[in-house]
Amino acid sequence: MLSDFLQLMLQELLLTIIIFILLFLKLSSKELSKVNLLNIINLLLLINLIGGFFTTNSGTLFGDMFQTNDLLIFEKNILNVGVLIISLQSYDWLKTHKHLVEFYILMLSTLLGMYFMLSSNNLLMFYLALELSTIPLAALTNFDLEKRQSSEAAFKMIISSAFSSTLLLFGISLLYGTIGTLNFVEIPAALNGSPLQLFSFILLLTGFAFKISAVPFHLWTADVYEGAPVAVTSYLSVISKGAVLFVFTSVLYTVFEPLSTSWYNMLFLLSILTMIVGNLFALRQQNMKRFLAFSSIAQVGFILIGISGQNIVSTASVVFFIVIYLFSNLAAFGVLTIVSAQTGKESMNDFNGFYKTNPTLSWVLALALFSLAGIPPTAGFFGKFFLLLAGASKGNYLLITIAALNMVVALFYYLRVIQAIFMTKNEKPIEKIKVHLFPKLALLLCVIGIICTGIFNTVYNYIFSLLK
Amino acid sequence: MNEISINHILFLSTALFFIGLYGLFTRRNMITMLMAVELILNSVNINFVAFNKYLFPERLDGIFFTIFIIAIAAAEAAVAIAIIINLYRSHQSIDVEDATEMKY
């Protein structure tokens, strides 16, 4: 029993230990300089990441409350990679921040929450994990303590997330009322598609839709992304979103499989709305973070299409796309983090003529944006292609056509940024930026990811083998 | 016919739910909004307990869930209030209408 416990929950335990270490560090951080702290922390995260790769067990704990298997472990590792990259990128920002340990503690506890959410095998567990991964984020959002926007964003986030979670709970309660169980394993058998169940399911769905910010439950996203510190924004847009998407997929495919016809229609509607609205809003954004927020909303639309394929290929494609999306988006945010940390500039116009002064960063950003737009040879192309292919497997070509045309619209606003960087004349562009080693590493990692993940088939095949 | 049926309780909880919603949508004071959220949560709690008691008495899932909800609600409220305080520092007000800088 205990050995089981130790083995199956290895990642969670590791993370918890790290959090505790951080606590002690915090207590004794008087004599440690910030730089050393950061070095130590990143080292710990690296250990965590590596540790993740040595756990290959599957099984359940606590009377089916907690489950784990290779796919989940892989997903957790993806999250680890993301967290590591983010922490490396936000080096410059954190160096100057006085609460950096708290930052990490909060972030890692949300990560822990996501772990549990992934592994949750029971609605109660799921709810707990969800809250664990949400509430600290609200605090993180407020981490630019003296910035008005930051606290406004935090407020909006906490209220809306509280609201969504209440609705989620309401849904859960109704579901519980109809079928009398919270266990994922038992739910499918009991589902019969009665209106009340549909009602509760819709409430559940909106809970997810809120987290992955699908239209019309997305409105908090832009404001929060804009207000939050860049590091947190990237965390929100990649890690938490990714985690929820993983869970969403598995829950839909396993737990609510009996309702698949109705949720296919819902996804159909949601994805179209999400793509169109996301794109339309992204068209005219000036603030880079806000722009990326909406672009990520549009991305979610595509992911929903992928999910709607509901077969093994589509699961693989979704996971694969999230990996790529993680690299691309983090690359974009990384450049943004560096720039805003050193110059405090986040508006698109500030990037005019950026290429003249910082060619390398410009190319990285361009690469990231191309990948987000799904342009070969970047990995984004493959991700998009497979997603849409998965979606098309249902033979719903209207959906695919709309999606394909939306990709063109999306391309337009990504190209706007490229245009600003490379073409627009600017007397005094952002001056030459000196990049520290850690962010460099992070960006390098992203670029490698962007280029190699697609052209070489290893990642995809690995995911696929996990699903078999 | 003096014993209370589940319907009454559900009615109560639903009423609570909508009262909470109403408060959330209309109140302009942030703290009040928070209270409204609590109302909704409580309606959920009532639901759980009621279902558990009336429909599935043999297991205690609902009860446990309620307990957890209460706990988490507390945590949530704590964080929320902390944020609101911080917001008050910068905005000198806890009126929702004042926290609308970021739009479009």
Add this chain to the structure above:
Amino acid sequence: MPLCGFVVLGLFGKKYFSKSSGVIGSLLLLTCTLLALYTSYNYFIVEGPINGTYPTLTVFHITWLSFSNNLSIDLGILMDPISVMMLVVVTFISFMVHLFSIGYMKGEERLATYFSFLSLFTFSMLGLIISSNLFQIYIFWELVGVSSFLLIGFYFEKPAAVAASKKAFVVTRFADLGFLIGILLLGYYGDSFEFSTLIRQLTDTQSLQFTAITTASFAGVSILTWSLILIFMGGAGKSAMFPLHIWLPDAMEGPTPVSALIHAATMVVAGVFLVARLFPLFSIAETALNIVTFVGLISAFLAAVIACTQTDIKRVLAYSTMSQIGFMMFAIGSSNVGIENSLGYTASLFHLFTHAFFKSLLFLAAGAIIHIVHSNEMKDMGGLRKYMPITHLTFLIACLAIAGIPPFAGFFSKEEILLAAYHSNKIVFFIALITSGLTAFYMFRLYFSIFWNKQKELHHFHHEGTWTMKLPLVLLATCSVLVGFIPFGKYISFNNKVAASHFDPIFSIAPVTIAVAGILIALWIYKNESNKAKQLAVSFGSIYRAAYHKFYVDELYLFITEKIIFNLVGRPAAWIDKNIVDGMMNGIANSTQNISFLIRKVQSGKIQHYLLYFFAGIISMLVVFIYLWK
């Protein structure tokens, strides 16, 4: 046997195209000429008629571009009397012109280019003559057109020259459109582009192709006729037949020797040559043949009338060329199958032959004159006979020849033509008669007003030009005296049979008298400076003016192109593209932008609105998925 001659010749054609100095050019051409003469000697004399028919040899034949199993463009060399005859003409005249040019173009810094163009032209002309199938003809046809375009536009800094070259090219191009379509038609129905095959398949009334092409009809006229008419359209374009003649006068902007070569002797008769080539087909399509006749007739007459009024010496010659070609055309048109009436065919080719000599002579002489006077206007000339006796003499000979005075070359050929016309159709005959009278008249008008008349004082005296300029004149003069005596019919007739040349002194009285009359009138008017001419002009009044303005054909064309094509088609197309089609594309983009601007209000920044939308979303989903979308 003649193969070698031609291969060498073709090679030379290529080679001296790249080489480019006058002397080399001329020398190479000399060799070509000799080769050509040699070949023709072989062909006609040595080989001789095999049982009374001259063989049609196809030498050296490769597939150039194959379309379907039996339809393909080949390159080949076809040898029959007319091609051999043309060969001699082209090479000889071209040689003369080269020679003349050496003197004429002296001091021109782009001499090399000039000669290379000239040689290119000769090459493509030869190619045209010897080509063995329709498409090959078309190919060289185009090449000829381009080289003439280049040569006309040789003085590229003169806007007039550029305009003329453009005009020439576009007009002929337009004509070639018809030609091309005609070729396609014939090729499709005749299942081949080869002359030999085509003629064989289409002339025997049993063959599939024959039935196909004659039964298939468009607008009530059989396809055969259509295709032939279209092809003739091409020919008319090149040979400046009415109404496609407008480019010829302007083409005189080019260097005079070029006019002599291209626009007198060789290229312009390509049309006649083409018709002659396809004569067997024409002869089974009555309508087409008649069209040929009347087009020829009209242009002959009109051109003659216009020629009487022009004052630019080269233009006069140009119009006379046009009218002469008109003669050939209606001659060939007025002859149809039948031993007797094939006369016209022979006659026209005979006239083509002789005309080449004296017309190029005329042009070269004119060139010599212009060389000295530095002007094309008649009124700047006068009494030149003292200064340039040789030119004077040769010019006189040429005039006599073209006027058809025995025993000069023109007499024989023209007489035959008239005879043919007489046999086929009386009206044609009379018009032709008048026209020949007019010819005599305007030629001598030219002659007298240049060489006699009151002498204008020249700015400074010139000698008559180098021997290279005189020699060609003399040679050509002799030719135009002598070639008439060649018993032409013996060599060339429509079925390559040896036919006796019909020469009928009695008949020839009429034309001769008419011609003499013309000359006398000219003499009376233009011998001395007098105002008879003006009186005459006045007395003719409107006709004169109309003729002077070339019957306003140019203006008509100008109107059509500028007003209709450009304004009514071109501009709208451009406009539509700019505003409508493109506007549509941009419209999509803009509307997207606008929508995104409109819906921005949704993101109001008020948290409670967000929550409201959130809840509304849920409610609508409930409505949709629980009640509507089961």
Add this chain to the structure above:
Amino acid sequence: MEISLLPLILIPLFTVLAMLLPNSQKQIRTIALLGSIAQLIFSIALFYFYIVEREAGNLAHFYFENNITWYAPLNINFHIGVDGISIAMILLTAFVVLAGVLVSWNMEHRSKEFFFLLLLLSLGAYGFFIALDLFTLFFFLEVAVIPKFLLIGIWGSGKKEYSAMKLVLMLMGGSALVFVAFAGIYFDSNINGTPTFDLVQIASLNLPIAVQKLFFPFAFIGFGIFTALFPFHTWVPDGHSSAPTAASMFLAGISMKLGGYGCLRVATYLMPEAAKEYSTIIIVLAIIAIIYGAFATMMQTDLKYINAYSSVSHCGFVLLGIGILTKTAIDGAVLQMVSHGLMTALFFAVIGMIYDRTHSRQVAQLGGLLKVLPFISTAFVIAGLCSLGLPGLSGFVAEVTVFVGAWEKVDLFYRIVTILACASIVVTAVYILRATGSVIMGPLKNKEHAILSDASWNERLAVILLVTVIIAIGISPFWLKDLLSPGTEIIINKLLIK
């Protein structure tokens, strides 16, 4: 005689990578030049080996095939191979790219990025022409689009941002439609249970008629946008005129051919029934493009616009040939692709040279250049003559083939169409001669132009390169014809089944 096609992709790839290392403009351009020369040599070698193979009696459809599994779960393979058509296209690309590198030899401003992107484009084109797997095809298709945005936007002239954006968006719109078509084909092509992207396999099993009818328009319009299908041609003028010389050479010379090739290889080849179904519409659109493009050209005053619109008109011939669906016509279409590619590349090169010297592309401002720039002017005239279809140059061969092909269809509609198409060559003559007459001939309009210097060695080389090929095709088209006909033969046979 078995050789691998991979070098065709690897050579540009390595060139591009090698270019990242050095920084001096000289080294970079040298690398670029060497790379493109190597590419040309390899292409010619390919051509030679192909001939050898055929001589050896190898009658396979595709030669030198190479099938590497890429994404096994989705049954996506990196499948490449060539037939005559692709080889012709590859040769075209090689020539144009080399010429482009030569023309932009003196590019100082960000030369590294410039050559990098240019060769990236060529990489895309090569990949596209050898791909036998729809996924691979699509991959390279898009690779060949995006660099144009940067090329036009950074090095372009005029309203470059607008044009670049417009061009890329329209082309990507096209490829979006293509994607939909591919997805449809993919799921409707079940080789024993697993859907496939493999072009050969899909061709082997005939798609259901309904599927063909549904997806043919997607594929055809999608590719059609690339090759200026009538209502979607508006990116052509702006894009071409704003692009830097080499880019517009590539644009008009090659990427417009991507579309034609795609229409042929994917739309017509995989969905013959639908092709027959829609052929009338295609023909009508093509004719509109031809005539109306020609007339629109007459009104242009900017040399690049003139050439751009004439490209619309000429590419109309490609679509016409494809729409007519007779072997000869399709031959003609491919011939036209090659010939137009060379001709228009030459044209843009010359226009670029003129622009570099006179800093003007307005017909009204130029004149009498023949006196000061004899070489360039001659090249201009040659390009012009080729474009108006002069025998002895490649244009004539292609157009005549299309005409004859169109003529093989009997009924009146096709007749009229053909005659209209023929009529367009007269209009072509008009506008070409107008341009030539006022730019090259006539008196020297602008006195400053009197001191201009004629073409430098690299420009001469580029021009000679292109002219040689144009004349080679014009004088002896049969070699190209023989190269193409096996490929078209197979496409036609597929059309003639049932």
